Amino acid sequence: MKRHMTLACLALLALGAQAQQGGLTPEMLSQIKETYKHTSADKAIHNAMAGTSIAILARNQERLADFDTHFSDKVVSKGITDQKQSGRCWLFTGLNVLRAQMIARYGLDELTFSQNYCFFYDQLEKANLFLQGIIDTSKKPADDKMVEWLFKNPIGDGGQFTGVSDLILKYGLVPSSVMPETYSSENTSQLSNLLALKLREYGLELRDKAENGAGAATLETRKTEMLGTVYRMLALALGEPVQSFKWTMNGIEKEYTPLSFYQEFLGNDLDGNYVMLMNDPSREYYKCYEIDYDRHVYDGKNWTYVNLPVEDIKQMAIASIKDSTMMYFSCDVGKFMDSQRGMLDLNNYDYASLMGTDFGMNKEQRIRTFASGSTHAMTLMAVDLDKNGKPKKWMVENSWGQEAGFRGHMIMTDKWFDEYMFRLAVEKKYVPEKVLDILKQKPVRLPAWDPMFAPEE
DSSP states (O other): OHHHHHHHHHHHHHHHHHHHTTSOOHHHHHHHHHTOOOOHHHHHHHHHHHHSOHHHHHBOGGGOSOOOOOOSEEOOOOOOOBOOBSSOHHHHHHHHHHHHHHHHHHTOSOOOBOHHHHHHHHHHHHHHHHHHHHHHTTTSOTTOHHHHHHHHOSOOSOBOHHHHHHHHHHHOOOBTTTSOOOHHHHBOHHHHHHHHHHHHHHHHHHHHHHHTTOOHHHHHHHHHHHHHHHHHHHHHHHOOOOSOEEEEETTEEEEEOHHHHHHHHTOOOTTTSEEEEEOOTTSOSSEEEEETTOSSSTTSOOOEEEEOOHHHHHHHHHHHHHTTOOEEEEEOTTTTEETTTTEEOTTSBOHHHHHTSOOOOOHHHHHHTTSOOOOEEEEEEEEEEOTTSOEEEEEEEOSBOTTSTBTTEEEEEHHHHHHHEEEEEEEGGGSOHHHHHHTTSOOEEEOTTSTTOOOBO
16 A cells, blocks of 8 residues: 555656646756846946836937928828727728818818717627627537637727728718717727626627527527617717718708718718738738628628738829828837837837847738737828839828827838738729739638737727
């Protein structure tokens, strides 16, 4: 008996030693510590970093001189919008593209559309997208990856161009004076948290009902009741969307519905008139892709895009700007951003010199490791070309207010554009036939948890 116990103890000790392999041992820690030399330069850097932002210390002083703000080609812009403390950049950007078209078409001095109106239906549609997704996956186990993803992402205020397209084609547009902003539309976090909490509760209830044998009709009825509660929450926080309104153009007052207003003054086929482009070097170029659940409306379309080399995308962007047409553009805005000057430049900060190590991943590697992705949408509206027609820098109209950046804009070097530009929505007339032909392919379907699923905020 004693011998068997001894063998068992030895086996447990062996397992314990095995389990500790790969851990940080005292010997390893000693070796690691020896690599830090405690030089006078290290001490000076530590003293500085102890009380100062890393970004301030890494700022490249050579880049702080006045920068060139001339652009060879620029679309006229009238007025900077402000999304305030919300993640609605995608909506502001899409509406700013349409606003520029209407201002130019009718010679208006100014115009803004109601982001709040579209945002109301965005949140209601996303709530339905989640609840119907829960019903669709109700037979899957709770630890299924899709089920887990849904509960992790029940709703949010971020989005992308297909959301703009689907919402406007379904619900129309209204001027900002018809449904102005509220505190909760400009400061979305509390409302978003409450909606997410309620939807997760409803998601569990729907799964329980399905497990107990509830049929499709019963689940649909209960989902509609749940959406009634969501509607009330949105109406209290954002106001109830208008059904009709009066608006004056050239001295003539007329009554409109949101859809008739859009159709009369813009009428763009947002679904069929635009091509969504992506620069994702982690995947094969000249292919069409779609991302599951990367949409705002359950019966709408997933983000579907043509993946192209960045140089191809630039040519279409230049053609659009030269024809005075702004574009929906998204990027990883936080990388190497000097927000005070409104400059996006790879040389803004020298982290390598400060930290004594290079940060060597390329764009493909950053995407594959989730280190970079599309985070913010802005309106691409200017390019500066050299004498050979090559871009030197670009400018976007932002939605962070007039005082942010360079008079409400961001200027990016062409090298920054290469590294951190991701998405562009371009009108078909600027897209070559060989690219349009790619849209005839059956898209490669990517899962919702793919690195490219990145709602702009």
